[in-house]
Amino acid sequence: MSELKSDVTILKIGGSVITDKSRGAFEKLKERELREVCRAISEKWRNLIVVHGAGSFGHPHVKKFGLSPLGASKVHLGCLRLSERFCSVLTEFEVPAYPIHPFLAYSVEIVDKAMKSGFLPVLHGDVVMAEKIEVLSGDDIVAHLAEAFKAEKIGFATDVEGVYDFNGNVIDRLDRSLLEEMIAKGGVAKGKEDVTGGMLRKLQKLYEMGHGCKAYVFKGNYENLKKFLQGEKVGTEVII
Numbered sequence: 001m002s003e004l005k006s007d008v009t010i011l012k013i014g015g016s017v018i019t020d021k022s023r024g025a026f027e028k029l030k031e032r033e034l035r036e037v038c039r040a041i042s043e044k045w046r047n048l049i050v051v052h053g054a055g056s057f058g059h060p061h062v063k064k065f066g067l068s069p070l071g072a073s074k075v076h077l078g079c080l081r082l083s084e085r086f087c088s089v090l091t092e093f094e095v096p097a098y099p100i101h102p103f104l105a106y107s108v109e110i111v112d113k114a115m116k117s118g119f120l121p122v123l124h125g126d127v128v129m130a131e132k133i134e135v136l137s138g139d140d141i142v143a144h145l146a147e148a149f150k151a152e153k154i155g156f157a158t159d160v161e162g163v164y165d166f167n168g169n170v171i172d173r174l175d176r177s178l179l180e181e182m183i184a185k186g187g188v189a190k191g192k193e194d195v196t197g198g199m200l201r202k203l204q205k206l207y208e209m210g211h212g213c214k215a216y217v218f219k220g221n222y223e224n225l226k227k228f229l230q231g232e233k234v235g236t237e238v239i240i
């Protein structure tokens with residue numbers, strides 16, 4: 001296999017940024033926010049891989065339909081509808097989006113080839129056929145790709161300003177011991193439809209990675225995305 005692309009940045013656009021994930025919401029797109037995300041990406045997308053969450057196009061489906069073959073089919077089709085919207089808006093901003101659907105096929109090679117061929121690879125949280133049918137979070141995809149490409153930096157754009165401490169303040173720099181303390185005391189995405197574990201699991205994944213790189217958790221608005229893509233510090237810096 002030829003050498004993988006270097007200097008790669010991975011950006012996870014949280015499902016909470018582009019969809020309404022509040023309890024009871026079902027396939028509710030945040031159209032304006034999606035356009036802002038795509039506008040920011042369109043201004044600097046070379047060497048970038050985008051992964052988006054499923055938001056209310058996936059999480060409620062898992063609860064409602066389950067993971068039988070029929071359920072998984074319905075869950076995937078929900079994720080596909082969001083991917084289609086995301087990639088269509090990207091192309092409206094002249095970005096050659098290359099949608100990759102983990103349910104169908106997903107490999108490091110295909111992501112690499114897409115980038116080397118001038119596309120922006122866009123992956124998403126999905127259902128996959130492993131030993132059994134299971135949910136694959138976009139956060140897991142990020143960790144996997146970050147290791148494979150030895151990514152330069154990772155950004156998690158979400159609906160909060162960063163990672164909050166116990167007093168509700170945004171943490172400037174988060175290290176492993178503070179995260180472990182937070183996990184020990186519990187802390188989940190309360191009031192949200194989320195079957196993949198929310199913020200703390202996202203962070204835990206980063207620490208499980210065998211590759212250290214710069215990582216940030218920040219609110220996914222246009223200004224912050226621009227800053228992140230330009231290499232500035234934004235939100236909470238996670239020290240891996």
Ligand SMILES: Nc1ncnc2c1ncn2[C@@H]1O[C@H](COP(=O)(O)OP(=O)(O)OP(=O)(O)O)[C@@H](O)[C@H]1O
Nearest residue numbers: 014015016053054055158162163164188189198199
């Ligand atoms: N300590 C914390 N700091 C910040 N957010 C937290 C914390 N604990 C829990 N959360 C919750 O985590 C949420 C973000 O995680 P979530 O998994 O919903 O993000 P996402 O990546 O946008 O979603 P998706 O999995 O759909 O892509 C926040 O909206 C907040 O409610």
Ligand SMILES: C=C(C)CCOP(=O)(O)O
Nearest residue numbers: 053054058125137138196
């Ligand atoms: C719920 C499904 C199908 C995928 C979850 O992906 P995530 O929103 O990135 O956690």
